[in-house]
Amino acid sequence: MTHRRDFVKQVGLLAAAACVQPELLLAAPVAYKAGIQLYSLRDYIGQDAKGVLAKVAKAGYQEVETYGYSPEKHYWGLKPTEFKAVLAGNGLTTPSGHYDLGAYLREGNEALLDTTIAAAKACGQQYVIVPYLDEKLRATPADFRAIAAKLNKAGARCKSAGLRLGYHNHDFEFKPIGGTTLYDVMLKETDPKLVDFEMDIYWVVRAGQDPIKLMQAHPKRFPLWHVKDMDKAKPDLNTEVGSGSIDYRKIMAYAGTAGLKHAVMEQENFSLDAYQSIAQSAAYMRKNLLGALKKA
Template identity: 45%
Template structure:
């Protein structure tokens, strides 16, 4: 199993405040709150429509999909059907996690093409790569090969009106002859076509500092996963604001990061259940972070 989801200024006074407080301008423009749907992986297959109703009711306006396959589509729902469900609930699928089959390893484009078509139907902005199989990321050359494939995929996505992004876990921060896989991906991918979805939990879990990544690679992290770390057990998640990650400080540097969209994700340790957890996270973000 893959581990892995406007406020409109309309008065002269508000405009004046924004001009004098740039950070506030950014904060106000980020009223949308997204959810990585893997958070609700146990609920979606049971009732797709009802799950999305609850997502919208919890305060989310955007989502990031997962789990698409040529055979089963999205949990048995076609992209066309899913778009209708999203529209009904006032939700936008800004991004999606798509496994690209064997493309990253052997160049077979069949699943990549299917993923692009699905993302286009959903009118997504980003097609995001969620994972690299361990056998294909063992050394520097492996990462260089992956970066070259991502560049190829990025061109195909761009031709279809999409952007490609790469989502990290912690393994990318392991060093190979003094350099991390993540450094290779950042260096070897096309800065004009390839973006990154920074999973803040995995960055912190790996012992790294998101702020240092922002400073060294300004503007490249167009997407974030906002996932908190349990204070007692780092291997567990928790509701945003309940854990050990300092999101207030991180969000202050969102402009430097280049962040356009973020998605709450919680993979485990729900309190008392997944739906209540996402409501808690949404409430904290809307009151304390944006």
């Protein structure tokens, strides 16, 4: 039994600790939500977006990341507010989306950026992610610096609209050119207050890099991850999370270092039924990766 004197003492200790480290009162572990990049289901979603989203929720996902938005077709025929409503009806939200900003990065097309920001806000997203960079834009270190400057500018526009800009990697960002790499330059020359990174862990490993070392070298820069596993026999292929060669249990221990907020499963090819596959990955993620960590 706790006596009143002990209780008062404990409260006093907590209050003193809170004055020094107020975050201690908010340090309870918060489970991450399981997310999916809808590109995984690109063969299906254009035919029946509402049906696919219902199946995604049934498979165990709580968040979705979009791709392929256009002002003409919107989100697979659904306008942003309609898309948001369909998500809500299935217990889903969309924290992030991949948007083709090539015309902005090539030509400074700010109208495209404005359209993108408006769509992302209307469906409830917090992150606008650059998913790819044209090869012509990344030929020299000078190109790398120019891209970083444009990302900073776009990040400022996103920030003023209440959003965050992010960049999603493949493996080409780690190719040495002129004594450096695109990823090194972007990490060093983009402003952390304006530009985040979505680490595609599969592509980092495929490039021969160590995702944990990147997180340690650049803490809090990676609030989003693509949790994509590598087939053990054929590393150029994906497989269900937990079945491949990437040790996600070990990597997940560094979620706080990375500043992780959203873990997004993506699988670009399947050896079994797609819905069975994504359900298997969701189950593994929720049981083994997402439940016992403190959110950054």
